[in-house]
Amino acid sequence: MRRDELLDAAEELLCDQGSTALTLSAVADRAGVSKGGLLYHFNSKEALIKGMVERLIDDFDQLLVGQPGQTYTERYLKATLAAVRSGRLRRWAVVTGASGNLYLLAPLREAMTRWHREGLDDEPDPTASQVVRLACEGLWDVASHDPGLNTEDDLVALEARLMALLKPEAMP
Known part of the structure; x- marks a missing residue:
């Protein structure tokens, strides 16, 4: 095994x-x-939960590797959509398992902080980038609880709308 x-x-x-x-x-x-x-x-159970946390972080970091010319937020959006599309929505399960132990949650909290702060000041519109990153969190959370909520067409439309928010010409 x-x-x-x-x-x-x-x-x-x-x-x-x-x-x-x-x-x-x-x-x-x-x-x-x-x-x-x-x-x-x-x-131990703690070692098992630690393994789940480490794998979740490693997997999402791998998804964040993007194409040249993409901003960090564009990569973050694409990584989130890849996680949602794959059906491997572990974040909720991992947090549930580690919720009673701050030591076990610490690496995930550190990763979330890194993911949400990374490159924000280098974005054309840091506020729009933050909105997109937060929308990704909401999408992942909702999809964790209701994986069938969004069709592929829904995800394509969401991606297009969120990518449009990242373009400087979309700024008010």
């Missing part, structure tokens, strides 16, 4: 049943492995 499959099982359990259901035994059962097999990769 690979580490990612165990993290997937933990995230699915959190999404389906909430944080009280997140036990090592329940994750092992969900993943179809022995508890010892799970403990080989994650020696």
Whole structure:
């Protein structure tokens, strides 16, 4: 059993049943492995949650790698839409799992701070960029709870509208 499959099982359990259901035994059962097999990769519930937080941050950082000429906010929008389209909306599950432990939440909070402050002063319109980044957060949060809310056409229209906000000519 690979580490990612165990993290997937933990995230699915959190999404389906909430944080009280997140036990090592329940994750092992969900993943179809022995508890010892799970403990080989994650020696505690905290280590499991830490692994989920680290993977979420790493995955989103990978999505942020953009094309030359894109602003950070354009990359942030595209990364958010890629996360929503993929259906791997782990942020809610990870936060739910780590919510009782500020130590476990700290890396995610630091990443969120970095993601929302990165390059903001270099944007043509920092206020519009902040609005787009906050809209991305709202989209991700809503999609976490209702993945079927937005069709592909909806996402394309949202992307076009939010990209338009980032253009200097869109400023009032």
